[in-house]
Amino acid sequence: METVYSDMDTSSCDYSFTHTDDEDSRSSLHPASPASSCGKPPASPAELQQKKRRRGRARNEATVHVVKKNRRMKANDRERNRMHNLNDALDALRSVLPAFPDDTKLTKIETLRFAHNYIWALSETIRIADQKSRDPALLLPGLSCMGDAPSPGGDSCSWPSGASSSSSSPSYSNSDPGSPAAMDDFGYLQTDVVYSYTNFVPSIY
DNA sequence: TAGGCCATCTGGTCCT
DNA sequence: AGGACCAGATGGCCTA
Numbered sequence: 676m677e678t679v680y681s682d683m684d685t686s687s688c689d690y691s692f693t694h695t696d697d698e699d700s701r702s703s704l705h706p707a708s709p710a711s712s713c714g715k716p717p718a719s720p721a722e723l724q725q726k727k728r729r730r731g732r733a734r735n736e737a738t739v740h741v742v743k744k745n746r747r748m749k750a751n752d753r754e755r756n757r758m759h760n761l762n763d764a765l766d767a768l769r770s771v772l773p774a775f776p777d778d779t780k781l782t783k784i785e786t787l788r789f790a791h792n793y794i795w796a797l798s799e800t801i802r803i804a805d806q807k808s809r810d811p812a813l814l815l816p817g818l819s820c821m822g823d824a825p826s827p828g829g830d831s832c833s834w835p836s837g838a839s840s841s842s843s844s845p846s847y848s849n850s851d852p853g854s855p856a857a858m859d860d861f862g863y864l865q866t867d868v869v870y871s872y873t874n875f876v877p878s879i880y
Numbered sequence: 881t882a883g884g885c886c887a888t889c890t891g892g893t894c895c896t
Numbered sequence: 897a898g899g900a901c902c903a904g905a906t907g908g909c910c911t912a
């Protein structure tokens with residue numbers, strides 16, 4: 676794409692710039708046409724004087740233009756860095772989330788939704804464990820898999836709908852079958868938390 | 881080839 | 897005034 680910068684006094688044939696995206700990175704401005712090639716007859720001293728003034732103004736505008744351009748480039752640079760920081764944070768988030776067997780990198784939106792649901796699952800686990808520690812006799816129906824001995828088969832473990840008045844099921848439930856994380860054999864059984872999480876995965880994703 | 885995801889640019893707005 | 901943040905536009909790459 677080429678943009679023509681000609682916000683100067685065009686009648687003077689001075690300082691008309693062409694600009695391409697490539698040139699942006701090099702911060703170059705090209706005079707499109709030399710001032711002497713306007714094909715006009717020689718001007719009177721008064722006209723020359725006026726022309727000089729106009730050219731001075733054009734130079735000022737050219738300076739303003741260059742300043743603006745430099746400011747834009749700096750802003751672009753900052754924006755780029757900002758987005759890189761954001762991506763680094765997303766990578767850090769991915770790194771603390773359980774990895775998937777097929778090593779598929781979660782997309783940005785998937786990472787955020789996954790993290791949201793994962794946090795929810797963990798807090799549910801803590802809450803239920805806390806409840807159980809206070810009253811061991813308390814057995815929550817539908818959470819039989821949350822005990823001390825998770826069944827590796829991961830059979831009918833599921834999160835009870837409305838297990839608590841203080842908890843709500845994750846709002847981000849993407850059950851898109853085409854999603855890279857929709858997997859069947861997710862066999863990480865390191866802790867109860869992870870176990871409950873892994874059993875939860877099919878429904879949170 | 882369409883659709884999804886991503887990086888980058890850009891202009892506007894808000895904040896310090 | 898300058899930087900941070902945001903959202904829209906655009907183009908490239910990849911995959912079904």
